[in-house]
Each structure stands twice: as structure tokens, then as C-alpha cells.
Amino acid sequence: MQGALFPEAEMSKIELTNEQYEQLCASLESAEESEFRQATAGIPPGILRSQQAFWRALPELLRHKRNHGQWAAFNGDKWIGTARTYVELIRNIKRQGVPNDDYYVGRIEPDDEPPWATIEVEPRHGHDIEVLPPES
Amino acid sequence: MKILSRLPYSAKAAPPIVVRGQSMPVKPNQIILWVSVGVAGLPEWDARTPAFPAILDTGNNFTFSIFRSQLIQWAGLQPQLLRELGRISEGGNVYPRHEAVLWLHPNVPGSRDRQVDREPLRLPLRRGIAIYPDTASPSHLPLLGLQVLTENNLHLTIDGQRRLVALRTPDWRTTLLRWLS
Secondary structure, eight states, X not given: OHHHHOHHHHHTOOOOOHHHHHHHHHHHHHHHHHHHHHXXXXXXXXXXXXXXXXXXXXXXXXXXXXXXXXXXXXXXTEEEEEESSHXXXXXXXXXXXXXGGGOEEEEOSOOSSOTTOEEEEXXXXXXXXXXXXXXX | OXXXXXXEOOSSOEEXXXXXXXXXXXXXXXXXXXXXXXXXXXXXXXTTSOOEEEEEETTOOSSEEEEHHHXXXXXXXXXXXXXXXXXXXXXXXXXXXXXXXXXEOOBOXXXXXXXXXXXXXXXXXXTXXXXXXXXXSOOSOOEEEHHHHHHTTOEEEEETTTTEEEEEOSOHHHHXXXXXX
């Protein structure tokens, strides 16, 4: 009955052996890994590690309402601190002598995408447009 | 606090803006404001930081975008001084985003000129700024997108009737206006 309603679903069923299933999982993982490597290629490793630590800590930081809108800094996996303003936190980082390529400062607010994500931006064709007078 | 006060824009072609000897056309209905870009790790405003014009583009869904040559020649910054945070993807092309702080200069009320005797407003950007590679000649001024206003809780008013723009940080007036609307 289901086959008659959804013939395409019937056709797309494939049976895999355990070995084939593991191979498929491995290739999907490596595709994900290569996408991640490509997206983060230009980010210095110390900053990327700090971004990942911030992203892991964000759900816990968001649990406390008083943190919302504040800034948090990480040096690799090490939490440096939180502050009401970005400037306050930067001063703290400088005081601690954290190397320039080894920290990340993120804002504590709900976010769908990690700090290293590639952001989709609307193309800016409009700025090259000239409005011409109508042809006579 | 008022940042932009009765900033005019024109529905007709406006006179071009000259930046470091380079003349940039201003098209009708473009809102021009003055900004500076700095290294995010420097907490204080330095009055020697150069200011340059940008287009306020509320249709742009990113923070701030600038061509590499504009960053070097107008902002006085080499891109490698700004730490890379990730990338943006625009129409299939990928460009880097760099950590930076944006300073927005108040205007002389009723004029497009910036107020040189007032300190600009610091606008931290958690996603950084995008740097476009150079084309033969950058085709437009840097773009300040809506995300800058949103991230920094700024209030923008566009008076299309008088062609004036106002921008302010949250205060009792914005609270009152929200309450009235």
C-alpha cells in the first residue's frame, strides 16, 4: 500500500552491509571535515581553538540571564573572563599578556552559527546600478 | 545620544566625495556617513585614525565591507594587522572576514560633514568586517550594513519626506518613542 502511495520511496531503498555502512559514514565524515578545514583555513589555530571553546561554552553561559549581552573571552580552552563591554575584556586580555593570535572574544547571545562559520551575504550588485534616462 | 543628526541625502545626483585625492561618485538616494576602522585590540580612540565615507546600506545583511585598497589607502591599515575570524560567501565568491572595530563619526547637524571635535562612537563587531580583493578600481564606497546597527542596539530614523537621517544610541527618547508607537 505504502509503495503505491510513495513509489519513489520504494525505489530508493538500498540494503547495505555493515562494512558498506561504515564506509559511507567515514566518507560523510571526511566530507564534513574537509568542508570545515576549507572554511577555517585562514583562521590562525589559536583563534580557532578559542572560537571552538567559546562555542562549546555558549549554551552554559546563556543559561544565566545576567550573562546575556556580555562578552566572553577564551584563550584556547582556557576561559579568560566575561565583561559588560568589549573594551573591558580586551584590557583584561592585554593585562594577562595573552598572545595576539591565541584568543577570541565573543558576545553571549543566542546564535545559530559558530564563530568560524562562513556567512552568506546578499550580493551587492545594486551599488553599480546607474539609472539612465529613457531612450527617445 | 545622537550620533547622526539631520544627516541629509539627495534624491538627485549629489556632488562626488573626494577621499585622499580620489573622487568617488555619490549616487541618488545613497546615505553617506563617516567611519574609521581600527584594530579591535586597541581599546582607546586615537584622534590620528583616518576617517572616510561609507554607504549606509540597510539592505546589506552583513556588518561592514571594504575593498582592500580602500582599507590600506583610506583607513591606513594593512589587512594582515586584522586577525582573520572566518569568511563570507557572496554570490558564490568567498572573502575573508577580519576582526576590527568600527568608529562612527557624528555629523555636523544638517550637513554631510563629520564633526571633528566630537569623539566617534565605538562599534565592536563580533563577526568582524569583510575585505574584498581589489578590482581595477573599487566600484563603490565601503558598505555599512544593518547588522552593525542591530548588534549595537542603535535606533535609525529615515525621514523620506525631508530626506534626513537620524541615528542614536538607546536613551529616554528612544524608550518614549517605542512606548508611543
